[in-house]
Amino acid sequence: MNDFMERYRSGQQEIPAAMKAWQVFGAGLENFGCDEQPVEIEVPQPGPRELLARVDAAGLCFSDVKILRLGGEHPRLYGRDLATNPIIPGHEVALTIVKVGSDIANKFSIGDRFVVQADIFYQGINLAFGYMLPGAFEQYVLLGKEILEGDEGLYLIPVQPETGYAETALSEPWACVIHAYHTDFRRQLAAGGAAWFIGGEEVEGYSLGALAEEEQGPDKILYTGVSEQLREELVATAQKWGAQLQEVPSAAAESIDELEEEVAPDGFDDIILLGRPAPELVEAASVALGREGALVLVTDEPLPRPVEIDLGRIHYDYVRYLGCRGPDISEAYSSSRNPRLAAGGKVLIVGGGVARSSSSAAAGRWARCMFSLLWKVPTGPRWWWPPTLRRAAWQ
Numbered sequence: 001m002n003d004f005m006e007r008y009r010s011g012q013q014e015i016p017a018a019m020k021a022w023q024v025f026g027a028g029l030e031n032f033g034c035d036e037q038p039v040e041i042e043v044p045q046p047g048p049r050e051l052l053a054r055v056d057a058a059g060l061c062f063s064d065v066k067i068l069r070l071g072g073e074h075p076r077l078y079g080r081d082l083a084t085n086p087i088i089p090g091h092e093v094a095l096t097i098v099k100v101g102s103d104i105a106n107k108f109s110i111g112d113r114f115v116v117q118a119d120i121f122y123q124g125i126n127l128a129f130g131y132m133l134p135g136a137f138e139q140y141v142l143l144g145k146e147i148l149e150g151d152e153g154l155y156l157i158p159v160q161p162e163t164g165y166a167e168t169a170l171s172e173p174w175a176c177v178i179h180a181y182h183t184d185f186r187r188q189l190a191a192g193g194a195a196w197f198i199g200g201e202e203v204e205g206y207s208l209g210a211l212a213e214e215e216q217g218p219d220k221i222l223y224t225g226v227s228e229q230l231r232e233e234l235v236a237t238a239q240k241w242g243a244q245l246q247e248v249p250s251a252a253a254e255s256i257d258e259l260e261e262e263v264a265p266d267g268f269d270d271i272i273l274l275g276r277p278a279p280e281l282v283e284a285a286s287v288a289l290g291r292e293g294a295l296v297l298v299t300d301e302p303l304p305r306p307v308e309i310d311l312g313r314i315h316y317d318y319v320r321y322l323g324c325r326g327p328d329i330s331e332a333y334s335s336s337r338n339p340r341l342a343a344g345g346k347v348l349i350v351g352g353g354v355a356r357s358s359s360s361a362a363a364g365r366w367a368r369c370m371f372s373l374l375w376k377v378p379t380g381p382r383w384w385w386p387p388t389l390r391r392a393a394w395q
Helices: 003-010 062-073 165-169 171-180 209-213 228-241 253-263 279-287 312-316 329-333 358-376
Strands: 018-021 039-042 051-059 092-100 113-116 140-143 156-158 194-199 220-224 244-247 268-274 289-298 320-324 346-348 383-385
Touching: 051 165, 092 140, 092 165, 092 171, 113 165, 165 171, 171 358, 194 228, 209 228, 209 329, 220 228, 220 253, 228 244, 253 279, 268 279, 268 329, 279 289, 289 329, 320 329
Parallel strands: 194 220, 194 268, 220 244, 268 289, 289 320, 346 383
Antiparallel strands: 018 039, 051 092, 051 140, 092 113, 113 156
């Protein structure tokens, strides 16, 4: 290794007074930077409990493209006015510490390398690196209390010295691919939460099934238009769990917001729709879900029309859309199959073709991560598409 690279890796370097940064001032590429160029801004100086890190590599994610499309309306920007308070995106990053605040010099050193856990919760709010907090599309980034002293502690993950910068920045999307095959969802009503059972047409015969056997359940149970059999089950389980039970006379789509504000201001944890609910009710119920909530559709008949729901909430709020034919409601919460690659099965990788834009390039990178996973599974699928990934994965 030459002297330049040794100094670079050590983090011992002169820090410039100014740096380049890709700021976002609103929706659209015309608001990315200034005159299609990065903006020059001051390099921030760390306070006593802060770090200054050098950005060694950054990945472009489809989420960054969504920021450019939506501007301040992006779910993780909470309506921020980017024209007056721009952000710096980028959450797939390799960092090297170049300055350490005096109060934390016993915990961090110049030359330490990290990736960032992008979901950063501080005082109960998901600020997210590269969204509400300045991200990787700049030369240096200030790491403050939100990252170093967040709700779950430290949001920096150490990196081995021998790990390359590019592969370090790819660890976040790679972790997403791995997580997709290990993630799971609760198999019961949310303990301590708020659940609402709503009957549509033909509600006779539905039962809680295994849900009633759980030792813990919601603190609040609401029901509307259910059968007498199910009502009796709800009465018994509410007594068992010590839950508040409330009958709601009507579940009109236009009144759900008002009830949510009164009973579950953070959103419902479970909304179970029985029989053939009106499509408008399904749409309103999906909006009333809280973080990590479940919308459960239990029916053996198709809805009369397609419904519009925000699938982005699966990613941003971790909600789940579950369902079964009934009459046992608990079947909707059961696993249909192990979340693993099926041995001897077939895999279709969407976005696995040739990249023709920034968004498809991001998809292509994810496809290569997926192919790498397929390649390493000893008893994995025997067929996948597109076959060009077999060549592209090695390029």
